[in-house]
Structure formats: C-alpha cells, structure tokens
Amino acid sequence: MKVTVDLLEDFARGAAFLGTGGGGDPYIGRLAAQHAIEEYGPPELISLDELDDDTAVYPVVYIGAPTIFIEKLICGDDMDFALSKLEEITGRKAGAIISAEVGGVNSIVPFAVAARRGLPVVDADGMGRAFPEVQMVTFNVYGVPASPAVIVNEHLEHVVVHAHDAKSTENKLRAIATEMGLGAGLSCYPMTGKQVKDTAVGGTLSLAHGIGRAIVEGRKQGDPIESLLAYLRTTPYYNKCKVLFDGKIVDLLREVKGGWNIGTCVLEALDGGGSRMEIVFQNENLIARVDGKTKVIVPDLVCVVDRESGEPVTTETLRYGQRVKIIGVSAAPIMRTPEALAVFGPRMFGFDEDFVPIEDIA
Template identity: 40%
Template sequence: MRFLDEDAVKNIALGAAVLGTGGGGDTAVGLFMALEEIRRNGPIELLDVQEVPSDALILPTSMMGAPAVSIEKLPSGRELDTVFDDMESALGKKAFATMPVEIGGGNALVPLILGARRKLPVVDADAMGRAFPEYQMVSFHLHGLGARIATFADERGNRATVHPIDGEWGERICRPLVDAMGANATVCDFPLNGEEVRRCAIPGTVTQAEAVGALISGTSQRTADTVVSDLVSALNGYLLIEGKIVDLKRHTKGGFTRGSMVIEGVERDSGRRVTVNFQNEFLVAKDEVNVLATTPDLITLVDRETARAVPTETLAYGMRVALLACPCHAQWRTNIGIKTTGPRYFGYGVDYEPVEQIARRLA
C-alpha cells in the first residue's frame, strides 16, 4: 500500500494517455477533478491486488461513450457518486475499494477522483492494460465473469440500472442507453470480490501508467531526438513511423469516435505513408504494402517533440507525430482474447500477428 499525491496523479494522467491507444477519454478534465479532490481530502490510497481481502467488494468506475463528446460535454461531478451509491444499494453491501476498468486515457482517473473524495482505496490494476472501445472487452469477460449489473448516470440527472447476462449483451443494451444520454455517461459495473480481482484483472497498471508519465514529464532534461526513443524502450515497443498527419477522416456514430488518418514520413521515413484506422482507439496500422500492427497490441500516437499522447478526438491535419506499437498483455493473446478484440472482430480482413513477430519479419 502507498499513497498517490498530486505529482503521482499528474504522471498517471500522462502515462494513461499513452496506454489509452488514442481512446479512454481526454485526461484533462479528470486530472483537474482528481487534483482538486486531493487538495481537499488528501492523497489516494493505492493497494496492490494481493492486499485486497478475498471477500471484499470492489466496484470499478469509469466513463462510457465517444471520447470526442467528452471534450465538450463536461460532467457535473455528481454522476460518479450517483452510480456508486446506486450500485451499493442494488447489491446491499458497502464497497471496500474501486479500480479502473481501463488504464487508458481519462478512465484511469475516474476511480482516483472517487478514491480521494470518499477516502476509498484504489486497486493497482485494471481490466484491459490499455483502452478498448466496447463493453465486453475486459479481462473479466475472458474469464467467464458476467457483467451482472451496471449503473449509469449523466450530467442531467438521468439514472439507469441494467442487468445484462454477459458482457456482449452489456454492449448491445448499454451502448444505446449511453447514446441516449448524449454519447457519454458515468458507469459503475462488473462488481467483483478480491479473489476475482486477483484471478482476472491485469495487475500493476496504475503504477505502470505512473512510470510512463514520469518518463514523459522529465522530457525537459532530454532532447527531442531521444524522448520518443526512450518511450519506445520503456514500453518494450516499436517505432512504426515519424512524420506528419496529411489526411484525416473522423466522425461520431453509435457512441464511438470512428475514422482513419494518414501519416506521411519525414527524414529517415521520407517516402513512406502509414494509414491508421480507429474506433475510439487505434486498431490497425499499415503502410502501402504491409500491416504493421493490429489490436489487441497497443498502437499509440505521440507528439514528436514531447512524447505526449495524441488521442483520436484531438487529431489534426499537419501534426508532427510518432506512431508506436507495443505488445498487449498476455490475456489478450489467448484464443478468446483475439476473438474478442482482434482485427477481424472490428471488420478488418487480416489475422492478428504479434507486433514483435511482425517487426522481425519486416526487419
């Protein structure tokens, strides 16, 4: 157990944006809210998964919807308490802790806000090790755990409690609900006990995000030539291309931010073009000849000078960027993991191949 202060949370926000692979929601609003709660109530208690009692109730908290909407549709601040209270009331039990559903983007910060506000521990784990766009794309689903119950609230005061029979039905039922709430809502779902967290969650990801963020926040001590390479090394990843965005198509539909972009290489990548498709998160990267990386491996875009992540909702023509890819957690490389989050699930006509295998083959 340790405590997260303001500096730690700032680093978590930076790192979570990178691990978010373009999605997970903007970190700015969540960071401001988390810092304000820490100033009012003190630091946040962070627990290792081994410190959670087996019978303790853990309630993950997050946002669901299109990241592009979250920039303009700001939360009131009441929704998080509403969904948490509604979940405790429905279960008839008080929660021991909360945790992120995904460590990517703004969703990494939602449990920190609640933890600081309620003096509630946050578990150092999540259910993705990155960000994914759909409800069932969590490690709990891979282990056969049903969604069980989910509570929703929006900034207008609308509330809903849903009982999907599994994660796939959760996506079918809850996505239209969130769309009706303005394509963005606050959620408490997948209630777990401590034993289930240890068995199914991806451990240590809050600490991982903090470490990645600390590397990025220290860029003033390094040159622009080394900051991206340092980040690639820290992620055990690969640099796919450095260049500028020369084409961008993006729209919001069905509660998702969808589209594609083209990066034109510069300097040593001059003459190359890489196309990246996204649905909230970056899903497939390919050049004129080869697929370079696909989901569930992490594809992330960062500013070429600062290594700060660029999410899908803030992509703009002319940005100077670096496109990176790194291996996903081993749980996503199982048959059910690839079936749930692989490129064919999203309609791309390619099979999943580990990014390190692709890199060796194309070297």
C-alpha cells in the same frame, strides 16, 4: 502508495499513452481527480497482493465518445451516484475501486471516486490499455458478469441494465449512453477481490505513472521518446515496443457514429520517401498499416505521440499537419490468449486478419 496531486500529471500522461488514443483527454482526467483529491485527500493505490479476496471491488468508467468529454465536462457526482446505486443493487458496499481501462480520463477518474469515498484504488485494470466496448475487458473474458450495470447522466438520472452477457450489456448501455448525449458515468462488473486477482491486468496504473514520468524525464535529457522506449523495455507487458513511423498527418476522417469516435488517420513519412501509414480507430487506435502492410494490430497497442515532446495524442485531438511518431507496443499476455482474442481480437473489430504479435511482424 498515496496518489497525491503532484503525481496526477504523470499518471494521466502515461495513461493517455496506454489508452492508444482513447480513454479520454489526460487534461480533463487530471482536473477531475485533482479537484477531488484536494477536497478529500489522496487515495491509496494498492497492489493486487494487498487486496483482500472478500473485498467488494467496483469499476467506474466514463462511457461515450471522447470528443464529447471535451465539451461536456464530467462532474464526479454522477460516477459516485452510479457506484452507490450498484452497491444498493448488489447489497455490498465498495471496499475498493478499480479502473476498467487505462486512459487519460478512465484510469484517473477512479482516483476521484476513491478520494470522495476514502477507498483505495487497485493497481490494475481490465485491459492494460483502452478499448471502445464494455465487453472488451479481461473481467468478461475470464468470467465476471458485466451486469447489473448502472449508467448515470449529468442530471443524476440512472438506468440499470440486467443482460445475459457482456455484449448485450454493451448494446443496451451504448443505446442509453447515446440518448444521454454520449458522455455518461458507468459502474458495472461488480467483483470480489478474488475475481479481480483472477481476471485483471495487474500493475497497470503504476506502469502508467512510470511511462508518464519517463516521457517528462526524457524531455530534460533531450529525447523523450527514447526515454519512453527504454522504460517500456523494463516493464513486464509493454517490453516489445518500437517506433513504427515518423510522419505528418495528411488526411483525417473522424465522426461520431454508432456511439463512438470512428475514423481513419493517414500519415506521410517525414523522410521524404513517400511512405504512408494508415491508422483506423474506434475511440481507440486499432491497427496501423504502412503502405498497406499491417505493422501492429489489436490487442497490441498503437500509440501516437508528438514527435518532439513525446506527449500522447488522443484520437479526438488528432489534427491535419500534426507531426507525430507512431509507437507499437505489446499487450499483456493475458490479453493475447485465444479467449481474449475472441472478445477483442482483430476480427471483433471487423478486420479480416488474425492477430500477430508485434514482435513477430517484420
């Protein structure tokens, strides 16, 4: 499948939905990819089955705080430069590009890099959602080293991290990303096609496209959210899904702290019953509680959409008074194993509770 410019809007919208508030603003992601595709032609999206075991595959990703991406635009040269430097270090030219996460910027920008290089993008990523830290990917959970990792700023200065584990890589990259102004290009987790097949969450980019499309189609029929849910129920991973809350944002705390957008969003039910939902986020939404009771928790997805249009709302664009619906969605099974929960389960974010799948929460 060729990723043409006309597909990008749906791609970016669906990716923003799966990004659970993080992964960047879909408008910015779309602009970056559109520019590259118009100049270099559309890249191919290939399935895991079409990927050769020996192909060198590189993830490219923006690291930082999404609020920053709005003001400090991404340029594409930086990401291409990061990739080139990582290729130099490993001695292997990229044969394909992969997204590290699904998000409005971070699963669309790989199309831009791939277009420039004439390379295919693998229809997969490392989480089937977005997460705030570099170690929080299935690549790491299932044994791919995060480093060497190359981080690049807009001046094309670059820093190469060689660390002993993925969390240590994250710590060093976060320090540098902060110094670089919290918006930097990154290439890490250099892999073979075989490693990608063994560790990635497959099919997530085409699923993102399907989600974006379902929202738009639903608008024509008058109920984008019902259309979205109907589509999700047909997917292999996201089929346990429900609207958890219909409310208005009555309180919002969002700050740039420790290298992320950290915050809490409180909603009040529109039905007048006085019920309240609290969402805690670190770039991405992590947990949603109604009147103190957990309704969905990481790695399952907490997605915020506009209650009328179904448009995904990212954490950096949350605002007081906004009327939204909160949708809980099941994560891929590969994201719910004990090994996976040891890397990005609730306790890894400081929550004192265990993961319970959304389908098991009353």
